[in-house]
Amino acid sequence: MIHPNKRFFLTSIFTLIGVVSIYAQSIGYPFYKYYSSQDYHGGIQNWKITQSTDGLLYVANNFGLLEFDGTNWNKYELESGTKCRDVYVDTDGKIYIASQGDFGYYIPNGKGKLRFVSLADSIPGEKRDFDETWKIFKQNDQLLFCTFDDIFIFNLNGQLKQIIDPDSDPDNFFFVNHELYFNQNGKGLSVMSNGNIKSTAYGHYFKNMTISGIIAINNNQLLISTLKNGIFLKSGNQIIVWQPTNQDKFKNANINQMKRLKSGKIAIGTQNEGLFILSKNGEIELQLSKGKGIENRTVLSIYEDIQGNLWLGHNNGISSIALNSPFQHLNEQTGLPGTGYDALLFNDTLYLGTNNGLYYKNIKAQNTSFKKIENTSGQVYKVQQINNEILMGHHAGTFRIRNGKANKIANIQGTWTLLDLEKYPDYVLQGNYKGLSLFKKSNDGLKFIRKLDGFEESSRVMEEDQDGNIWMTHGYKGVFKIKLTNDLQSVEANYYGEEKGLPAKILNNVWNLNDNLIFSTVAGLYKYDKNKDRFIKSSFLSNYFSDNVQFISFTEDAIGNIYFVSTTETGVLEKTTNGNYIKHIAVFNELENLLNDDLQNIITLEANKVLYAAKEGFIQFDNTAQKIKDIDFNTIFTKIEISNSNDSIISYGRYIENGKVSFNYQNHDVEIPFKDNSIRLAYSAPYMSGKFKNQYQYWLENSEEEYSNWTERTDKEYTNLPEGDYIFHVRAKNIYGQVSKLASFHFTILPPWYRTNIAYGFYFFIALILAVVTYYVIELRYKKKTEILTEEKEKEITRIDSELKTSEEKFEKLKNEKLKSEIKLKNKELATSTMHLINKNSFINSVKANLNNITKRSKNQEVKHEINKVIQNIDKNIAADQDWEHFSIHFDQVHGDFIKRWKEDYPDLSPQEMKLSAYLRMNLSTKEIANLLNISIRGVEIARYRLRKKLELERSDNLQEFILKY
16 A cells, blocks of 8 residues: 655654664664765864854864854865864853964954854963864863874963973873873873873883773773774773774774763774674673765764764764654665565564565674575565564565575465464464465475465555454455355455445455454544444544544554554554553654655564665664753754845844854844845754754744744744834744743844934924924915015006096096986976977967967957956966976076076076076077066077176176186
């Protein structure tokens, strides 16, 4: 079955203390990671490895100082370009280095970038001219810098306190039990105490040897390794060979360094034979060399880091060995090629079946590789022990393994598995590509009987229940219950699929766990209900898994621990004394992408030890090695820079606080100009275990609402950030699910220059000036506009006045013309009326005259009397005022109330004189006036004279002109 896309989630936190419980005859190698000189961008040789309290790794390299933060390698070259021989990181964060012709320390500058400060330059005179500084040690409050000529002692403030000049040149230095040991050519081992050098009582023993290591062990004993003479034990003043059986091996290996591990075991790095791990008693438990667990046979330096990994500095490269891991890899470096499928441990011999054949190894034999069993080339599916013989299921058939050779016992292709039947204890059932076959046990071994009729399905996974029924699960067809007929000639098979309670017919498997048959499906664990003849949900392990988890493989060891692989996690249910289980999965995340995803398999070797079929061979897991422990680790910033600026570095992560180097930025705000409002933050977690599969989660406070998803990315960039205060938080999660301490970086994006307080002040000042100027400009404009408006208004008024005057003049003219017209009309009417009166009076007077003539001629008195009556009537008619009243009204209308005004001004005028005045104003002739007044012309003259008198006119005044002008 192929189950892709396996995912491994973290549900508990594990770290591992001590070295894995390896067989004294180790069958595999720990996981390791190799860094070439191209990876770390340095020289090939690595003389010393150490670690800071923050977890960063430092290496003294041929090209300078190397630094590893768990993600990236950084190199710090000396100005002289010389080799770095030793490195020591003090508790205050100063990184002391020893090099060719110099020594000193690295300390961060203002931006956190390491800069070198030479202490050797303070050495006076000719003592400054030394060749190599090989070792650095801290003794109380002093630092010892060891050269092959002198020992320079400095205090922690960098002041030279003393120079020790041994009488014989030393060739190596060791700091043991707070004392400095060194070997002197031709003199032996000496010790320096309180600035004084003295020979040890046993030192002469090593006068012709090169000592490569000294470590303290129990009861005031010292273990002393030499380059070419093996390892010795100093007890009291006695020197004896330590573990004589291994002495020749160590002599030939050429020991470069010896180091005691936290577990009490001893690591030895050699020139020719790689790394040895020794027990406390000196027994070799593990050897790693080129092509056998590591990539280089020369080990110049050894360091055990905080997480228990063993770092090796090679003559070419650096290795990290997961020595504390419960896993060992059995692959081609152990002589095992191919993908692992099945395994068997029987009588101290381990059999491993791969797609390339069957291999074996005696696990008690030292330094042996796996050997291939003859006649097994090709795909191996199963290795089993039945009736004290080893049987192999192979693509080519079923084989018996004897004396390192495979013999075919049945010519049926494609043997998946063999099932030792409990109901028929003399028989074994074989499942193959096309059904089932029956084998019988005999004194000569297993013998093929027949192919069973009645079933032709591929039968890879089978288990027998308590009733003797055989349950076979097919990868994509469902489950079959198979029962052998009494004559063992054939089988009867019943099919179980979805109609029988299974969630699907695909991906079903059967397992014998806790003495019960359990069926794993796509939707969790099921069991067979005999009474209902159908499958139902199983409550087994329900307290440890979700209902619908899909399991791929199970196995159970002799003490009841259950090992499992599912589509979501891999782990072990460790059985407790009360029958419950403790679930461990975190440590198994180290197996991610390593396991065989074709036919996954877990094989029990013994209690607490299993093998996982892997893409490359097998992986052994030792359950006794895992312990629960939390280890604190940090996330640090490695570089913070402006994205859009050439001079972009804000910080390399370090700074000095209270005299100590720190990566904690929580109380350090950084202000960034608005023009540089794009920032990139690089970070790392120096947690070195678990294949360095650290993940990170970040959050930009005041910009993002919550933390991001976990990612392996180790940097984050933000562009075009608006002004404001920000806090960037980042934390790491190691492969075991443990979360680091939070790292935070406070920064402020300043507003653009035009939105700063100074700018606002300037704006206010400018605004104030502009307001004043604007006020005055507006005032001036207002005044000017007012003046213009006034002027325009005046002009307009003048224009209007002019137009009004013109209009008035026109109106007056029109009015005058109208008045004139009316006056003319009135005058015409008045003249007409006057003419009428004149004509009438003239006619009447003519009539009167004629009548008078008649009277004079007539002799008839009666006629005369009547005519006189008529004449009298005529006189009365002429004297009547009706015509005058009518006339005066029209006259005043024409002549501006002349008569009214004239009467008011000259009230003494008689009616006759008023009429005369009116007729004179009308510019009538004397004759016309006489007719109107019914008087003679002489009478008119007299009347005019009288009128002048009343008007009091001078002789020179013209009466008519006076009246006309009135």
